[in-house]
Amino acid sequence: MGITARNWREYPQRYRMEAAKCNKCGKIFFPPRLVCNECGNREFEQVKLAGEGKLKTFTVIRVAPSNFIDEQPYAVGIVELTDGVSTLMQITDCDPDELSIGMRVKIEFRKVQTEGDAGILMYGYKAVPLRE
Amino acid sequence: MDKKVGIIGYGSYIPRNRIKVEEIAKIWGADAPSYKRGLMLREKSVPAPDQDTITLSVEATKNALKRCNIDPKDIGAIYIGSESHPYAVKPSGTIVAEAIGAVPAIHSADFEFACKAGSEGMFVAHGLVKAGLIKYGLGIGADTSQGAPGDALEYSASAGAASFIFADHELLAEIEFTYSYMTDTPDFWRREHQFYPQHAGRFTGEPAYFKHILGAAEGILKQSGTKPEDFKYVVFHQPNGKFPMRVGKMLGFKKEQIETGWLVPTLGNTYSGSSPLGLTAVLDVAEPGDRILMVSYGSGAGSDAFIFSCTDLLPAAQNKAKLTRDYLDKHQRYIDYGTYSKFRKKIIKNN
Known part of the structure; x- marks a missing residue:
């Protein structure tokens, strides 16, 4: 609980x-x-906070914690938002190989993790490469 | 009651993952050209593992808010129509309202009526604004649709969301008329605890889709005193490519009136999001004075029809958020059936 x-x-x-x-x-x-x-x-x-920013740095998780195994490999990085605030988040909807430092990203509302098969669904922000 | 009510903001969201008909057909030994010809559909959208009806609804609503200058706290009702609410018991609407900052003075209900649930949300939200009970109403149609492995539905069941904010001022498109048509017709259903829906094959056509779409369309044309040629665009529910084209022809509409909102060939059937998403694609390009007819269809069965009239404010709002065709036609990521199965949790893991 x-x-x-x-x-x-x-x-x-x-x-x-x-x-x-x-x-x-x-x-x-x-x-x-x-x-x-x-x-x-x-x-x-x-x-x-702003809804866009750029990727300051990132790492690729290839051996994930149990709740994230289905998503591996996935990237987690520090995003510097356009208002100057930097914060850590998962980068989603991409192949980690396409990521690069300085890449522009936008913030999207996504499912972050679930509490097993019967527990709550936890939502939050993630970064998605800006492809416009 | 002659108050003008309509859309003050609208938005869409479509996941970038796609799977082609050929990729599904080769797994099940089916003939892809036959399916493509029969369904008039080439590929469909697939939600990422971290996307569901709630996340799609939030993103579509964020786009709707970009197109209007309102405080989310002034939204008095939120209705999400879907066949794939992530929780069996716990509303999707509370999460979406919390995410857009519209809580706590807001009414919410999650709607279900097969593929018509989205237009139901639109109907009720607009009705409450018209009655003067709320300042703004939010109606959303969203789905991460289910189709059983190997079933015909697997080739079309897709994902997407469309969001509409209704008001009585600064309208992008006024709702001139609404009309609903409903009977008890068991053409498609999903029982409690079942993963995938069942359908009655060809019974989903004449006594179901066609009867109800025709009933609603003919009803609203009669009610409004309009004819097909009075409309620049028409959007029908799109379970496949063929049905909306055929019903349009039966009613006397031309292909050119249907094509702009006809997204199904490369989107698939987004269930509750289907005709609402078609409407967003039309609103993206419509001009002041254009009239739009939208007719949804939900198995079980019923149709909601709306006549919209676009205003002078629409063109300035169109490019304030990402266009529906940009979601549909740009930056797609094509996946194979293995990845699709993993994303859609079709692989059994005993852990």
Whole structure:
């Protein structure tokens, strides 16, 4: 049951990529923090992260954890979004061989993992190479 | 009640994976040219393992929101029609509403009526706006369709979603008339706990698809006092390529009126997303003043018909989101039957 509640608590970030922007210095935190580590301010504005970015770096998982075995090989990388925020995510809908650093990606809502055959379905953001 | 209600935003989403008829036919010893000719269909879309009705609905709705300037929190109802809701018990609508930021002041229900569930969602969402109960209503048709291995349906059952936001202002297309036609006709069904639907073969044609599409189309033409030549475009439910062309001809429509929204030859049958996706492809290219007739069909059986009239605001909205034909015709990834079987969880693993 623990994973159900934890996943639910993280909906704002996993579903909508909601971040916290410091009202004083403007630094953006994802996930949100209570205290800005730049200026010590405690007041934040809720902002939604950008839906596009570029691949800063990535690695290919060829020996996956049990929940992800059917997806191997798959890539996980750090995406720098157009608003300057960098965050870690899976890169999907591609052959890992077609990926390169600096490649433009967009964010899509995807199924991230499932809790076995009978548990909850967990959704969130993933990166998809921009092919336009 | 003469309030004008219609579409303020629309969007689509189609997965990039495709499988060709030849690839399926060679596994089952079937004659691919016969299937391609019989179904008028060459390939179909396949959802990735991390895609389902919910993820397709979210992406289609994000595109719909790009085409209108509204706050998702003002959406008062969300109705998703699908034969493949990921949960047996737990709504798809709550997840989609949460993902687009439309919670908590919103009504939701997941609809099921075979391939007509999407147009049902559209009908109810638009009706609530017309009644003044909500400001915006969201109707979605989405499916990751099921077809049993080796069955004729396996060649066509595909995946995609279309999303429509209804309002009473800033309309891209006004809904002028609606008409529904329904009887109890058991042409196609799926019992509880069954993976794949059953169908009654040729019985799915004359007493089912054709009777109900004709009933709804003739009903709305009579109700509105219109004739086929009054429409620039017409979209029928597309279980295969042949049926919509044939029913169009029976009603007096020309091929040119049908082709723009006729996606099935390279998309397949997206079940609840079928005619709604055809409508998005038409809205992508329609011009102010163009009239569109859409008639869905869902086994069991029934049809919903809509007459849309495009407004001056449509052209500026068209390119604010990815076009349906771009999803359909660009960057496809062709997969073999082994990969398809893995993606669609047709391989039994005892672990």
